[in-house]
Amino acid sequence: MSPTVVVIGGGYGGSAAAKALDGVADVVLVDPKDAFFHAVGALRAVVDPEFLPRVFFPYDKLLTNGRVVRDRAVRVEPGRVTLASGEELAADYIVLATGSGYPFPAKSDLDDSAAAQRKYREAHADLLAADHVLLLGAGPVGLEFAGEIKAVWPEKKVVIVDPVADILSEYEPGLREEIRRQLAELDVQLALGTPLKENPATAPGERGTFHVSTTADVDITADIWFRCFGVVPHTDYLAGALADVRQANGEVAVTDTLQVKGQDTVFALGDITDIAESKRAGTASRHAQVVADNIKALIGGSAELATYRPGPAAILLPLGPTGGAAQLPGQGVRGADIAAQYKGADLLTGRFGELFGTRTT
Structure with a gap:
């Protein structure tokens, strides 16, 4: 045996x-879970409901001989x-x-894929109705989320707050400069080196206007916020x-x-x-x-x-389907063309469709 x-x-x-x-x-x-959740595409799924079904892959075709126990x-x-x-x-x-x-929405916290999709659609509706968005955390998740929001709703005001002094400090200066440049073009505000004096009165992802300020007295008014760390x-x-x-x-x-x-x-x-x-x-x-x-x-x-x-340290950080930058072994810092080539509109869903024996649309 x-x-x-x-x-x-x-x-x-x-x-x-x-x-x-x-x-x-x-x-x-x-x-x-009843399906694999492709977290790489989670933030795209929040801003684009049509993309949402593409981040769930049932397990039933993963194994030919073995079995999956839910x-x-x-x-x-x-x-x-x-x-x-x-x-x-x-x-x-x-x-x-x-x-x-x-924290949601970078990862799903529900085991049932139908319930998870409902939660993402609700988050989309709340985000759609918000004019000002606060993201706590200037790591890859917060930066990528800002890019996804701006790609769909360029008119929304997005501010990222983090107690760290700079973004992506573990990577090369050229990468940080390129990401900063693109964020400035997108009109994403960075409030770094200055944490909030206190968290918003609303829960993460809950729509409702609030006022907060940082320890450097940066005043922020927003309609919704998300935790992008932890x-x-x-x-x-x-x-x-x-x-x-x-x-x-x-x-x-x-x-x-x-x-x-x-x-x-x-x-x-x-x-x-x-x-x-x-x-x-x-x-x-x-x-x-x-x-x-x-x-x-x-x-x-x-x-x-x-x-x-x-x-060596490496990252592919998209800022929406056509933006972003990368630091790759042997290639150094690369711009939006490489980020879009490797992730872009697909966000690797095709690769995982092959792994799980399913098609993506």
Whole structure:
């Protein structure tokens, strides 16, 4: 009989690892959602309801031999996974790929895709009715969201507030300059190095006019605001020997072979790892390839395992379908043409349509 590999989490890394192992093991993919959510396209989905269905991919065609279990892992320890339903899964290998939470709308917080789409459509209606938008957080999400809003509604006033002194400080100065230039052309206001004195009275995403000011006395009046910061790794299900490798911030300690420290048959990938690198969809996919190769090697009796080495800082940051900039290994800083070429109108939906055996329109 084939060994059983239980993959916890059907996001970018988990789905790719499950697909890669489907032909060599009995794969069980566990995820509470009824469809994969393509978070790369989430912000486009808020401003363009016609794009919204393209970011949901049902799991039913992902695996040819294995199965997808729609459930939530509540206790995971070496060799055994306990689900919220009470079912227990025996596992020869476990892949921890539960990713992270992030404030809506950059990520969906609902497991049912129909309910999630309703929430995005409601957010679109609220955003449509707002003349002034406040975004808290000048990281990639806040900047990209501003670009998406301006691409559809150039007349809306958009201001981004962040206590940091500059945008994208981990990247090259040329990238920051290019993004700043395009934001200025879009008339996006940046209030950096000056946090709000207090949060708006309304909830994030709730329409309603409010007045706030920053510690530098920048006064802001807006009709809606969104939180664009706050990554939280999902690892509270770890138990037994695995609980010991869960760090205070929720990340999981891994070796350079992406095995959980102290474990030979448990791997972790994506946002939950303690690897010092930007946590992106592409990173999770690269992790997945290393994990799949190493599980295949172990199944085949080999002791030679592949190692993962973080690459240089890289980013593809769109500002709407035709704007943005990139910093790519070996290419340096590139402008809007490259950002549009790699992401642009498609935002990689075609690539994931191939992975999940579906078509995008």
